[in-house]
Amino acid sequence: MFARYKKTGSTTPVKAHAVPPLPDKTLVADEAPRPSAAARMVKTVQPKVSARVEMSDKERLRRRKLDQVKSELHKRLLENLNLAALETASEADLRAEISSITAEALGELNVVLNTEERATLNQDLYFEVMGLGPLEPLLKDDSVNDILINGPHRIFVERAGKLTLSDVTFRDEKHLMRIIDKIVSAVGRRVDESTPYVDARLSDGSRFNAMVPPIAVDGSLVSIRKFKKEKLNVSDLVRYGAFSEEMAMYLEAAVATRLNVIVSGGTGSGKTTTLNALSSFIDNSERILTIEDTAELQLQQEHVGRMESRPPNVEGKGAVTQRDCLRNALRMRPDRIIVGETRGEEVIDMLQAMNTGHDGSMTTIHANSARDAVSRLENMIAMSGIEMPLKAMRAQIGSAVNLIVQANRLQDGSRRMTSITEVTGMEGEVITLQEVFRFERTGIEPDGTILGHFTGTGLRSHYADRFKRWGYDLPASIYNEVRE
Numbered sequence: 001m002f003a004r005y006k007k008t009g010s011t012t013p014v015k016a017h018a019v020p021p022l023p024d025k026t027l028v029a030d031e032a033p034r035p036s037a038a039a040r041m042v043k044t045v046q047p048k049v050s051a052r053v054e055m056s057d058k059e060r061l062r063r064r065k066l067d068q069v070k071s072e073l074h075k076r077l078l079e080n081l082n083l084a085a086l087e088t089a090s091e092a093d094l095r096a097e098i099s100s101i102t103a104e105a106l107g108e109l110n111v112v113l114n115t116e117e118r119a120t121l122n123q124d125l126y127f128e129v130m131g132l133g134p135l136e137p138l139l140k141d142d143s144v145n146d147i148l149i150n151g152p153h154r155i156f157v158e159r160a161g162k163l164t165l166s167d168v169t170f171r172d173e174k175h176l177m178r179i180i181d182k183i184v185s186a187v188g189r190r191v192d193e194s195t196p197y198v199d200a201r202l203s204d205g206s207r208f209n210a211m212v213p214p215i216a217v218d219g220s221l222v223s224i225r226k227f228k229k230e231k232l233n234v235s236d237l238v239r240y241g242a243f244s245e246e247m248a249m250y251l252e253a254a255v256a257t258r259l260n261v262i263v264s265g266g267t268g269s270g271k272t273t274t275l276n277a278l279s280s281f282i283d284n285s286e287r288i289l290t291i292e293d294t295a296e297l298q299l300q301q302e303h304v305g306r307m308e309s310r311p312p313n314v315e316g317k318g319a320v321t322q323r324d325c326l327r328n329a330l331r332m333r334p335d336r337i338i339v340g341e342t343r344g345e346e347v348i349d350m351l352q353a354m355n356t357g358h359d360g361s362m363t364t365i366h367a368n369s370a371r372d373a374v375s376r377l378e379n380m381i382a383m384s385g386i387e388m389p390l391k392a393m394r395a396q397i398g399s400a401v402n403l404i405v406q407a408n409r410l411q412d413g414s415r416r417m418t419s420i421t422e423v424t425g426m427e428g429e430v431i432t433l434q435e436v437f438r439f440e441r442t443g444i445e446p447d448g449t450i451l452g453h454f455t456g457t458g459l460r461s462h463y464a465d466r467f468k469r470w471g472y473d474l475p476a477s478i479y480n481e482v483r484e
């Protein structure tokens with residue numbers, strides 16, 4: 001049965017391999033360890049970060065030994081497994097095949113491992129051959145939101161808004177590069193000195209970006225935003241303290257009555273999550289088209305058409321931009337258009353769509369406040385090469401955008417909607433804004449937890465009459481209430 005996955009033809013079978021010289025004496029299990037030399041060696045590659053769990057010399061030595069055996073065995077596996085047959089093999093068969101090849105090789109290498117070490121080795125090798133090596137356990141860990149790699153020995157993870165250094169490492173830069181290559185070549189892209197950075201998507205939907213040396217100075221930089229299958233809904237967000245019940249009521253009215261909404265915030269502040277949750281207030285009868293660079297949104301409505309832009313291929317051809325999608329979307333009779341994130345030239349079509357009957361359109365934008373979001377929009381228009389006087393530009397923005405919802409990741413890792421601001425029009429050349437809800441900070445606990453509450457600003461919504469006309473008669477008190 002194993003033969004199915006072994007390469008046939010010219011490749012030499014495992015047994016015929018000459019036993020290669022061991023790269024390091026410490027590999028041999030029964031030889032006395034040399035902790036001082038090994039510790040010195042390890043020290044040069046270990047990052048000097050206090051958060052790292054201190055390992056004993058013995059543990060370091062054991063890890064290093066396993067690493068070296070792993071590297072040798074991985075090479076052998078690649079030589080001896082029929083990679084084409086792997087595609088169709090069952091996981092159980094593969095694992096059995098890997099452990100048979102490893103057992104054979106360990107015998108030849110004269111390395112003795114205990115049961116646990118052997119199980120770890122087989123597991124790691126399985127991940128190397130079939131998956132993304134050291135990244136697999138992090139990708140499988142649902143509590144991890146982001147994986148951030150700064151060179152082969154420093155892998156940070158984000159859990160519940162907090163970044164920590166993990167104890168996962170790559171062997172060296174070559175190892176890291178091999179995994180990067182595996183990811184990008186699977187989507188027909190390439191990363192090397194001439195194209196040193198790349199965007200890709202993992203098969204589970206996670207977003208991946210890598211930048212390699214020499215642009216990345218201390219080894220490849222990788223960021224992975226994990227794909228969350230379970231999106232947070234409005235009641236989850238209220239429960240987690242992202243916004244108050246009053247704000248939820250207000251947002252329901254805003255979305256249902258088709259205000260054009262921009263969710264503004266920094267990276268990882270919860271923009272996409274918020275947009276996704278807000279979309280639940282859209283009526284089932286509406287035709288919604290979504291446009292994203294990476295399809296993340298999961299709208300629950302019946303009538304949703306999803307588009308995903310495409311970067312150029314290796315020859316620099318075949319790109320389909322968000323702007324291309326948006327322009328075509330306008331010919332597809334949408335009731336609403338949702339653009340995952342407006343970053344560039346598509347801004348002009350987005351504003352036009354908002355101004356020409358596709359009320360209730362929504363997007364996110366990278367900005368730090370409502371006012372900043374407005375200037376970002378202006379900048380994007382200016383950058384798109386469209387000649388437009390500032391006043392006209394602002395008039396366009398002022399009439400297109402009705403509401404700016406500010407998402408924020410606070411220092412304690414919590415994600416909160418720190419402001420809901422209405423765009424009320426123009427005064428002279430200035431776009432006028434009116435904040436209706438905000439998060440007010442009151443202090444900070446010794447453990448860093450930020451204290452505060454949501455509050456209405458006391459100003460009645462500019463859209464109150466519209467809400468009422470549409471049957472959302474919000475009590476005036478919601479604009480005053482303070483929520484602890």
Ligand SMILES: Nc1ncnc2c1ncn2[C@@H]1O[C@H](COP(=O)(O)OP(=O)(O)O)[C@@H](O)[C@H]1O
Nearest residue numbers: 145228240242266267268269270271272273415
């Ligand atoms: N209010 C919240 N509470 C807890 N986790 C949240 C909250 N909002 C977002 N998240 C999580 O934070 C991560 C980043 O959110 P995302 O919406 O993708 O951010 P952005 O689009 O701003 O980059 C996701 O894993 C998401 O599930």
Ligand SMILES: [Mg+2]
Nearest residue numbers: 271272273341
């Ligand atoms: Mg996002």
